[in-house]
Amino acid sequence: MKRTWKVQAWRRFIIGFVGLYLMVPLYSMFDFSTKPFLIADSGRNLRSWRIIPSQPDLGIAVLRSMITAGIVMLLILFMIVPTVIWVQLKLPKLVRPLELLCLLPLAIPAIVIVVGIAPLYRWISINLSESPITLAGVYSMLILPYTYRSLSAALDAVDIHTLAEAAQTLGASTFRMISGVIMPTIRTGIINGSFIAIALVLGEFTISNILNFKTFQVVIAQIGRTSGNVAVSVSLASIIFVLVLLLLVPATKRRAAVLDVDLA
Amino acid sequence: MKALDGLSLDIAQGELVALLGPSGCGKTTALRSLAGLQELDRGQMVVDGKDITFQNANKRGMGMVFQAYSLFPHMTAGENVEYGLKLRAHKTSTEKRKQRSSELLEIVGLSTHRNHYPHQLSGGQQQRVALARALAISPKVLLLDEPLSALDAKVRTQLREEIRRIQLELGTTTLFVTHDQEEALSIADRVGVMRNGQLEQIAVPAELYDRPSTAFVAEFVGLTNPIHGNVSGGSIDILGGSLQVLPGSITSGTGIALVRPESIQVEASTSGKSRIFSASFLGASCRLMITLADGSRITAQMPSSESIGLIAGATVNVSVLDMPVFVKALP
Amino acid sequence: MTQVTDPRAGTATSRAGSRHWRSQSAYLGVLPFLVFSGLFLLYPTYNVVSGAFKNNENEFSTAALSEAFHSSITIHAFKNSLVLSLWTAVAGSILGGLFAWALVTGKKEGYFYRFSIALSSVLAQFGGVMLTFAFLATFGFNGVISTLAMKVMPSSFLADSAWLYGLNGLIVVYTFFQIPLMVLVFLPTIENLRPQWREASDSLGGNSREYWTRIGIPVLTPSFAGAALLLFVNSFSAYATAATLINLTSFLTPLQIATALSSEVGGANPAEAKALSFIMIVVVTFVMALYALLRRRVTKWEANR
Numbered sequence: 001m002k003r004t005w006k007v008q009a010w011r012r013f014i015i016g017f018v019g020l021y022l023m024v025p026l027y028s029m030f031d032f033s034t035k036p037f038l039i040a041d042s043g044r045n046l047r048s049w050r051i052i053p054s055q056p057d058l059g060i061a062v063l064r065s066m067i068t069a070g071i072v073m074l075l076i077l078f079m080i081v082p083t084v085i086w087v088q089l090k091l092p093k094l095v096r097p098l099e100l101l102c103l104l105p106l107a108i109p110a111i112v113i114v115v116g117i118a119p120l121y122r123w124i125s126i127n128l129s130e131s132p133i134t135l136a137g138v139y140s141m142l143i144l145p146y147t148y149r150s151l152s153a154a155l156d157a158v159d160i161h162t163l164a165e166a167a168q169t170l171g172a173s174t175f176r177m178i179s180g181v182i183m184p185t186i187r188t189g190i191i192n193g194s195f196i197a198i199a200l201v202l203g204e205f206t207i208s209n210i211l212n213f214k215t216f217q218v219v220i221a222q223i224g225r226t227s228g229n230v231a232v233s234v235s236l237a238s239i240i241f242v243l244v245l246l247l248l249v250p251a252t253k254r255r256a257a258v259l260d261v262d263l264a
Numbered sequence: 265m266k267a268l269d270g271l272s273l274d275i276a277q278g279e280l281v282a283l284l285g286p287s288g289c290g291k292t293t294a295l296r297s298l299a300g301l302q303e304l305d306r307g308q309m310v311v312d313g314k315d316i317t318f319q320n321a322n323k324r325g326m327g328m329v330f331q332a333y334s335l336f337p338h339m340t341a342g343e344n345v346e347y348g349l350k351l352r353a354h355k356t357s358t359e360k361r362k363q364r365s366s367e368l369l370e371i372v373g374l375s376t377h378r379n380h381y382p383h384q385l386s387g388g389q390q391q392r393v394a395l396a397r398a399l400a401i402s403p404k405v406l407l408l409d410e411p412l413s414a415l416d417a418k419v420r421t422q423l424r425e426e427i428r429r430i431q432l433e434l435g436t437t438t439l440f441v442t443h444d445q446e447e448a449l450s451i452a453d454r455v456g457v458m459r460n461g462q463l464e465q466i467a468v469p470a471e472l473y474d475r476p477s478t479a480f481v482a483e484f485v486g487l488t489n490p491i492h493g494n495v496s497g498g499s500i501d502i503l504g505g506s507l508q509v510l511p512g513s514i515t516s517g518t519g520i521a522l523v524r525p526e527s528i529q530v531e532a533s534t535s536g537k538s539r540i541f542s543a544s545f546l547g548a549s550c551r552l553m554i555t556l557a558d559g560s561r562i563t564a565q566m567p568s569s570e571s572i573g574l575i576a577g578a579t580v581n582v583s584v585l586d587m588p589v590f591v592k593a594l595p
Numbered sequence: 596m597t598q599v600t601d602p603r604a605g606t607a608t609s610r611a612g613s614r615h616w617r618s619q620s621a622y623l624g625v626l627p628f629l630v631f632s633g634l635f636l637l638y639p640t641y642n643v644v645s646g647a648f649k650n651n652e653n654e655f656s657t658a659a660l661s662e663a664f665h666s667s668i669t670i671h672a673f674k675n676s677l678v679l680s681l682w683t684a685v686a687g688s689i690l691g692g693l694f695a696w697a698l699v700t701g702k703k704e705g706y707f708y709r710f711s712i713a714l715s716s717v718l719a720q721f722g723g724v725m726l727t728f729a730f731l732a733t734f735g736f737n738g739v740i741s742t743l744a745m746k747v748m749p750s751s752f753l754a755d756s757a758w759l760y761g762l763n764g765l766i767v768v769y770t771f772f773q774i775p776l777m778v779l780v781f782l783p784t785i786e787n788l789r790p791q792w793r794e795a796s797d798s799l800g801g802n803s804r805e806y807w808t809r810i811g812i813p814v815l816t817p818s819f820a821g822a823a824l825l826l827f828v829n830s831f832s833a834y835a836t837a838a839t840l841i842n843l844t845s846f847l848t849p850l851q852i853a854t855a856l857s858s859e860v861g862g863a864n865p866a867e868a869k870a871l872s873f874i875m876i877v878v879v880t881f882v883m884a885l886y887a888l889l890r891r892r893v894t895k896w897e898a899n900r
Contacts, residue, residue: 006803011697018694018774022718025729025771028739032732075631083628090621098625101632107880108640109832111849112872115856116639116646118865137635144636159333165301166336166394168321169328170348170401184338196720203722205835210853217724221839224728232732235725239717246713 026239033233048229052237055230061219064132068215069201071136073194076147080140081190084151085182089164102148105141110206113138121211135213143200147193154189199242267293268304269461275405280431280438281466282452284445285484290461291441295407298439300324311404327398327436328407332414334394335382341393342378345369348401368396371430388419395427399434406431406438412447420444424451445485449473457481477512479522479592488522489562493591495519500591503528503584513591520592525565527585530554536579543576550574554582640876647873650866659870668845669871675762676848680830683769687830688823690770691777692785698778699785712782715775723772723835730768730840734759760841768836773826780825784818821889824882831879848875 033048052058087094105113121134160182167177183190205217214222216238224231268290275281283291296302298309300321309317316324327348335344345365349356356364369375372392382390391411398406408427412420428451431438442448448455449469456466457480465477476482493502500509500521513519530540530552537557544551550571552564564582574580650656663669698711733740735756744753752758759768788811796806834849841847844854848871855868 004803007700011700014693014697018690018697021690022714022771022774024740025733028733029729031739032737035737079627079631083625086621086624090624094625101636104636104640106828107876107883108636109834109849109875109879111832111834111852112643112875113636113639115852115865115868115872116642117635118856119642120634120638134635137631138639141632141636144632158337162330162332162334163336165299165321166328166330166334166397167347168301169299169324169326169407170397171322171325171351172347173322176351181336185336187338199716199720203720203725205722205724205838206849209835209838210856217722217835220722220728221724224724224839228728228731232728235728239721239725242717243713246716247710 026236029232029236033229033236035229048227048233049237051230052234055219055223055234057214057219057222058234061214061216064214065202065216068132068136068139069198071132072139072143072197072201075136075140076143076194076197077190080144080147081151081183081186082178084148084155085160085178085186088152088155089160089182099148099152102144104144106145110142110204111210113142114207114210117207117211132213132215135208135211135215138207139197139201139204142204143193143197146196146200150189150193150196151186152189154186154192158185160185202238202242266461268297268307271307271458271461271463273456273463273466275437275439277437278435279453280428280440280451282440282442282448282455283458284442284448284455285458286443288460289458291443291458292409293461294458295409295439295441298405299326299328299407325401325403326405326407327401327403329391329394329398329409329411331410332387332390335390335397337382340379340381341369341374341385341396342366344382344393345397345400347397352401364400365396368400369393371399371433372396372426386419387415388423391415391423392426395430399430399436404437406436408438408440410442411440412442413444420447427451449485455485457484459484473524475510475588476522476590477510479590482522482590482592487525487563487565489525489528490520491523491560491562492518493521495591500589503582505584505586507584507586508588510588510590513589514593518594520594522590522592523562523584524587525551525563527587527589528554528562528564529583529585530564530566530574531581531583532573532578533581534579536581538580538582540574540576540578540580543571543574554580556582643869643872643876646866646869649869659866660873663867663870663874669848669851672845672848672851673874675846676831679762679765679769679847680827682766683773683830684823684827686766686770687773687777687826688781688819691774691826692781692819692822694774695778695782695785698782699788711778715778718772718775719779721772721775723833723837724839726768726772727836727839730759730764730771734764734767765837765840765847768840769830769833773830776829777822777826780822781819784815784822788814817889817892821886824886824889828879828882828886831882832875 034046084098087098117134117138124134163181163185164177167181172181202216204215205221207213208215209218209221220231220234223234271290271294273281273294283294285291293302297304300316300319300323304317307317308315311324335341336347339347342362342365345368346361349361349364366375366378369378372395374389374392374396377385377389377393382393385393394411411427412423415423424447427440440448440452449472452469454466455469455472457464457472459480465472465481467475472481472485476485482488491502493500495509495514495516495518498509498515499506500519501507502521502523507521509515539555541553541555541561543553545568548568549565550568552566552571552574553561554564555561562582647660648655648657650658694711698708701707730738732738734753735741738756741753741756744751748754758764792810792814793806796810801809832849834853837847837850838853841850843850845851852868852871852875855864855871
C-alpha cells in the first residue's frame, strides 16, 4: 500500500490512540502493583510480587487449572481430533452436521450452559467425584468452534483421502493411519486449536465460579477482595507469561483466521 | 450404471498389464478393487492362488502408486520409503530397513535425496519416491493409478521408461492404469482397452494396434482415417486397393474402414488426383493431410526420409498398403 | 497369477448385506463424541430451552417467560445488556478495524506486526477478572489515572472513580477486549484486500478517497459488519468482568441469571434462570444467523484462505 505522508500520519495516529488504550491499563497494573502500600514501605517495591507464591489458594488453583487444561487437551487429542478426521475420511454425509454441532457453542453463552448443566453436575459430583470432570467436559465443548475451525482448515489443505489410502495399501491399520499419518500432517491445526483451548481454560471464570470450583481466575478474584495489589500483580504476571510464550513459539501463519467461523 | 460389468482379467507372474480407456471406463475402479479400496458387488479376486476378495486393503500386500499427493508430507523421502517396512517392524531390523530403503532409492535414482521432504522434490521425483515406497514392501502386485498424468510431458516419457525398466529388473507383477494410449502401448506386455466397465480387448500392443477387434479399440488406439467403402466377400475396396476385413467388422454393405496413417502410400505425381493440404514435420516422421479427388481428407504418416518433395500444394497419387483393416458400420 | 473374475452367479444379496454393515459400522466411530457432546452440550441446551417453558414444578407453563417479559428489572437489565453490547461492538469494530488497517500497511513480518498479533491473541482471551483489575488499577480508587486526575482535574469524572462501576465504565472496559478480538477476526479480510485493486483503481484515474469509497469500503463492509456482529455476541454473553466489577446483581442479563441460579438473599429461581437464558439464546442465535449470512457473501471474494 502506498506510504504517502497522509497515510503515515493516519497510521501513527491510530496506532498511538489504540496503543494508548491498550497499554495504559497494562502499565497501570504495573504501577499499581509496585506502589508503596503499607506504612512500612518507603517507596516502590516488588512486595506484592514477592508474596505471590505465598498466596494460600493460588498454587492449588493454578495446578487445578493446569490439570483441567490437561484433561481438555486429552479430550481434544483422543476424541475431538480423531472424530473430525474420521468424519472427513469415512462419513462425508456427516461433515456438515458435525460442523454445525461444533459451531453450536457459539450460540450458547457460558452462563447459559451453566444453567443447563446444573443437574448433570450434581449427579456427577454425587455419584462419580468432585474432580473437575464436568468442568473439563464443558470446556471441551466451549472450545469446539475454534478448535474445529483450526482442524478443518488444516484438513482442507491436505489430500487426506490419498494419504489414508496410501498408508492402507502399505499395510497400516486404521489406528496407525490416523495417529501416524494423518495427525502429524495436520499438526499445526492441532497445535493452534490446542493453544486456544488452553487459553480458554486458564481464562475461564463464569462456569467455574458458579459451580464453585477454585480455578485460577476464581482465586484471583478472591485475592482481589482482600489484597487488590496482589491480584493486580498476579494478573499482570500471567499476561506477561503468556505473551512471552506466544512470542517464543514460531509464528504460525493463519493463526488470525482461527476465529473466523464460517457457516457458508 | 455399473462401474464394472462382467470384467474378467488374468495377469501372469511378472507381467505388466496396462488398463487403457477414457475416463469413467472403469479402469480405476478395477485397480482400486484389486487394492481393496473399493468393494465389489459381485465377483472374485484371486492372487497367487489365494482368494482375497474379502481381505482388507491393509492386508493384501499390494504396492500402490497414486496419481499425486500420496507422499506423507511430514516424513523425508527415506522415511516414506521405509514406512511400509516400519509397519512390519517385527520382521525387520532398523539396519535392514535402512538398507532396503537405500537400495530402492538407488533403483529410482534418488539416493542423494534421502533426507529431502516431499515439498522439496519435483513432481517426477515425488512419484519416484512413491514408487520406491510401494516396492519396498516387495508387493505381490504393483498397482499404478495413472502415476504419470500429473507430470510434464518430458518427465512422463522419461519416467515411464524407468518404471518399465525397474519392473522388468525386479520381475514384479504390475497393473498399470492410464488414459494415455502411447504410454500403455510403449511399456506394457499386454494392454486391455476398457469402455463402460467392460473390457473390449486385451492383447499385446502390436495386436491391439494392427488387429483391433472393435471399432472403439481401433479408434482409441492410434490414429485412423475413416474411409467409406463396400464390404463383400471378406474384403473392402478403397483407395484403389482391396483389403481384407478384420474379424468383428461388418460383413456386407457399406461401411467405414479405419485405415492407419502409415498404411497410406503417397507418391508425388504431376498427374495425381489428390493434393497435399498440409505437411507437419514431427521429427522422425512426417504427417501429411491430403485432399482426395472426392473432396474428403485423409492423414498419411511416413518416415521423414521418405517425405522429400511432399509439400503442401503438391499433387500426389494415393494408395493403400495391403494390410487387414477394421470396418465399422455406418452411424 | 492374479485374477479378477466375475462369475455370473454371484452372491450379490449377501454381499450387499455385509457391505451394508461395513459401511454402517463406520458410524460407530463418532459414538464417543456424540455421547460426550450429548452430555455436555446438547443436554444443557435442551435443559434450558425446555425448562424455559416449564414452571418450578416441572409442568408446562409460560409463566417464567411472561414474567420475564413483564418484569421491569428484567427489562432494564436486558436494555443495559443490549446497549452495552451495541456500543462496545461499534467502538471495538471501529478502533480494531482501524488498527488492523494500520498493521496491514506496515511491515508484514516485522516485530511490530508479530508483537501486535501476539498481544491481541492474549488480550482477546484475557480473563474478565484480570481485565477488571487492570481497570481498577487505572481508574479505580488509588488508580493511576484517577490519582493523576485528582491532582490535575479534581472536578472531572475521572477523579471520582464511581463512573467505572456504571454502564459507561463497562463500555470502556469491554471495549478493551473487543479491540484485539476485532483485530484477530478482521485482519485476514484486510490482508486480502488485493493491492492489484488499488493499482487498478489508480491506473484508471481514481484517487485515494475514490478508491476507498467505491472499492475498499464496499468490499470490506460485509466482513466488517460480520465482525461487528461477532463482537456484539461476545459482549452480550460476557459475565466475568461485570461480575467482578459490579455488585448490583441485576444490572445485566447474565448477572441476573447468575443470581437466579444461586441467590443468597431469597430462594433460587431456576425457572427464571432458564427463561432468561432462553431469551439470551434467541438473541445470540439471531445475531449469529445474520453473521453466517454475511460470511456467505464474503467467502465468495476471499479466495486465498
